[in-house]
Amino acid sequence: MADKNQVIVTEKIVIGISACSMGCPVRYDGKGTDSITILGREKTDFIWVPVCPECMAGLGVPRESVHLSGGDGTAVWLKEATVKNRKGIEVVEALKLGCHACLDTLKRAKVSAFIYRDGSPSCGVYRTSMRSQKRGNPPGVFGSLLLEQGYFLIPADDLQSPIKWWDWRRRLLAFHWLSTVRIETLGDIHAVWYKLKFLCQELDNEYARRLGRTIASLDKRLPEGFIEQFRKELLQLLRKPSNLKRITQSLWKNYAHYRKATGKKIDEINSPEFQRNVTTIAKELVKMERSAVEDQILFGTSPVVYRDEHRLRALREKKEEQG
Template sequence: MDKSPIVLGSKPVIGISACCMACPVRYNGRGFDMLRHIGREKGDFTWVPVCPECLAGLGIMRDPVHIAGENGAAIWRGEASMRSRGGRDVTAQMLAGARAAQDCLERSGVRAFIYMDGSPSCGVYRTTLRKQSRGHPPGVFGALLDQQGLFLIPALDLQSPLKWWDWRRRLLAFLWLAEVPIATRAELYDVWY
C-alpha cells in the first residue's frame, strides 16, 4: 500500500440548517448564528445552508409544524403526517421541501451536515421543543440525512469548544478515510497506523 500522506485537497463542504447560519428562516422569522461559536475556523469550510420548510413553500412567518404520528421515517412511508399549529396538513409540501434540500446538498458535494436538533424537519435525535411531545426523531428531513450516510453534527454542540474540537477531529478523519480505497481490515490498519 502507498504510504504517501493523504491530504484533503479542498475545503470540506458542509451542509447546515439555514436557521443555524443566522438566516431568519424559522417559523417566527428568527435564526441562530451558531457558527460564531467556532470563530475563525468557519473559514476552513465551505457552507451550504438549506431550509426544507422554506423550500416547501411554507414561507416566513408561518405556523410551526409538528409530526402527527411516529416520526419522519414514518412520514416517508405514508404512515404519519406533518401538520401546522392550525391543523393544516403540510405533508406533501414538507416531503417536496426535504427532497429539494437533499438535491441541493447532493449538487454541492456535501458529505457532512450540521442540523438543528429539536426541529420536526431537521431534527435527527430529538424533534420535541419545550417538552412538548410531538412525534419522535428523526424529523422528515433528518430521516433523509440519516439514510444518506452523511456525517451528522448537532448544531448545539458548536457552542462548546471541547465538543466542537471532538466533532471536527472526527469529521476530518471521516473525510480523510473516504479518500482512501479500503477493502480489507489490513488495509484499514495500514492507512490508520
C-alpha cells in the same frame, strides 16, 4: 501512504447546515441562530451550504409552526404519520418536496456532513417536538432522509462547546478522508489502520482491539467483501462522539509519545493533575495538533488535519530553511 505523519487534507470540506443555524431568519417566527460565528477563523476552513426544507416547501416566513402527527419523520415517509400546522392543516406533501429539493442541493454541492437543528420536526435527528409532548419521536422528516443517506451528522448546539466541536471536527476529518482514500490491498488496509487505530481505540477499545487482531491475521488474499466492510464499520465508528475523560487520557498518551519522539516540551500543555476547564483542554488539543504537524509526528487522537494549501507551503518552506 505508509508514512507515519498526520494525514493532511488541503481541500475544504463541504458542510450542509440547517439555514436557521447559520443565522438566516428562516424559522417559522422569522428568527435564526448563528451557531458558526463562534468558530472564528476556523469557519473559513469549510464551505457551507445552508438549506431550509420548510422554506423550500413554500411555507414562507413567517408561517404557522408545524408538528409531526402519528409518528416520527421516517413514519411520514412510510405514510404512517403526517405533518400538520398549528391550524391543523396538513402540509406533509409540500414538506416532502421541500426535503427532496434540499437533498438535491446537498448532493449537487457534494456535501459529506450536515449540521442540523435538533428539536425541529423537519431538521431534527435525535430529538423532535411533537404536539402535546416536549420531546417527540425522532428523527424529523428531513432528519430521516439525512440518516438514510449516511451523512456525518453534527448537532448545531455542540458547536457552542469548544471540546465537543473539537471532537466532532477531528472525527469529521477522519470520516472525510476514509470515505475517499484508496483501499485495494492488504498494504492499504495496514496503512489506513495505522493512521486511525488510536482514535478508534479511544472511541471503542474492545471493537478496535478485535479489528486489530483480525487485520493482523489477514494474508494477501483478502476475504471477499472485507475492504467494503472494513470501511463501512470504521465510518460508522467515527460517527460516535467520545467523552472528556477519554479525550484527556488520549491527549496525555499522545503527548508522552510526542516528547519521546522529538525530545521537546509544549509549554501550553498542562500536566494531568492540573485543574483546568474544558476550554483550556480544547486549546491544548489544538496546540498538540499544530505541533504534531510541524514536527511530522502522528497525533493518533486527531490523525487527519486540514491545512490551507498556502499555509502548508509556507510551513514546508520554513522547515526546509531550518534544514
